[in-house]
Amino acid sequence: MSHEQYQSVIQSLHECMEACNHCYDSCLKEEDVKMMAECIRLDRECADMCSYLEQSLVRNTPFAAELANVCAKICEACGNECQKHNHEHCQKCAEACFKCADACKSIA
Template identity: 40%
Template sequence: MNIDALITTLYSCRKACLFCADACLDEEDIADMSTCIRLDHHCAILCATTADLLVQSYGNIDELLKLCIEACKACADVCSQHKHDHCQKCAASCRECITACENYLSRSA
């Protein structure tokens, strides 16, 4: 995976997570959505930070990519448990981001 494709995927995941978090606030049982909202925000922050640093040609980014993978996995796991379309789309975007990050990490292994 090239760096431009990874950056695009990271920003796309950020967008999906922020959309999901906002949409979760409109669901009937917001208390049931609190973990989803929290993980959406964590994932969005890590994806954006990782992408921003890649854009700036920051040095060794491998550890941040690993953190991003962890956040995406946690977010995908929780979102996939909810039937809402926004949660399902967020989970799918997180899984795409996991794959992109893992592919990028494997290029330097």
């Protein structure tokens, strides 16, 4: 598959990466940062993986399915953690993560 065929997945990956980076930054500013530690950690994991997969798909990686499978798992873990917190940035991040996980599963 060429990267043009992955365009909707690439868009979901980019949106998820942005949401995770925003959530990460916002979590660091929360009053109880220790309570947000797992959310912060998973935001970083997810943003990094989404960014890597986005770049890999644009490069037409032969490992698209394998990487997408891992990315879907990380997105789901991040979404599940973010969903536990009532902060707006966490809720928006969870939504982006679940959408991205579904997109990744479509090519995994």
